Amino acid sequence: MIPISVVRIDEAAEQLVVEVIRSGVIAQGPMVARLEREFAATVGVEHAVAVNNGTTALVAALEVLDLQPGDEVVTSPFTFVATLNAILEAGATARFADIREDDFCMDPAALAAAIGPRTKVVMPVHLYGQPADMNGILPLVQQHGLGLVEDTAQSLGATIDGRGAGSFGLGTFSLYATKNLTTGEGGMITTNDAGLADRLRILRNQGMRQRYQYEVAGHNYRLTDLQAALGIPQLASYEQNVRRRKDNAARLSAGLADVPGLRLPAELPGRSHVWHQYTVLVTDEAAVGRDEFIARLTEQAVGCGIYYPKTVYDYDCYRDHPRVVADPAPVADRVVRQCVSLPVHHHLTDGDVDRVVEAVRKAAGA
């Protein structure tokens, strides 16, 4: 079986974890500080604040923007549920701007239409490793004086015109097991604003600057040194791993270019894609439907996934939720019916990628 994602922790990480165990500091300590410094450099920002997962990273980022009840956060309808849950946990109302089909991210034109008098924050999602169209989104954020939280959980190292995804506003990252860089569970918030970084550090640690000196009602969102030790060596090899993912994506695209009815993903001009997922659309012109396509891939022992099978608010638990407004999203509604992600991760060999290509061609009847 060629799996859609693999976790492989190398010897360097193993050694660093042992070092932490022997040091006696296993909760948040010097390793977390080191991971933060090196992470900030990777994103190209001044500050990175480590937290215990990507969802709490989103909640903390929203909390330091001082949202009031009734304030609206506009995000993408095509995302992992954490994006929506974080908005609700922060006490805000969730609104949605439809996606573009070519990058699966928030469409600036839809955002322009979604911004209203109660909008306080824009939360684009850099999905699958490709950054959203920040050249279209940022001017709207500035023009309306809004906060900006970039859900960069899937796109560490992606850039727009050379600028890191997650460096435009508050960037939030996930270090969950399936992400490009993982500490098992973990998260990070990035910013160039020293004041916000300071508030985030206090917020993650019970609102405490010095022991028993509480400044705000905070949380325990701390990452541990054990987790940080897993991540540090992966940061060192991250660029190389991304290059491997880019090569795998290029090999998939070359092998699948002529398959009728299959729409392939592409790195858009000015953007650098880190290929968290390689997601194709099985369009109505394809020889098979999506279910059949997936069944045939599985038969050939090629893993795949549907990220995501529905728009994020299309579940009973959000249907009558007073703070979820199901704004129409026709592009996302179609994409959720057609999307399939194929293996592209950096542990694949050329031979593996060729096997994926062959299986996909067969499955699609090419």
Ligand SMILES: *Cc1c(COP(=O)(O)O)cnc(C)c1O
């Ligand atoms: C993974 C992910 C999250 C949540 O991260 P966790 O670490 O699992 O809490 C948020 N948004 C997106 C788009 C994600 O892919």
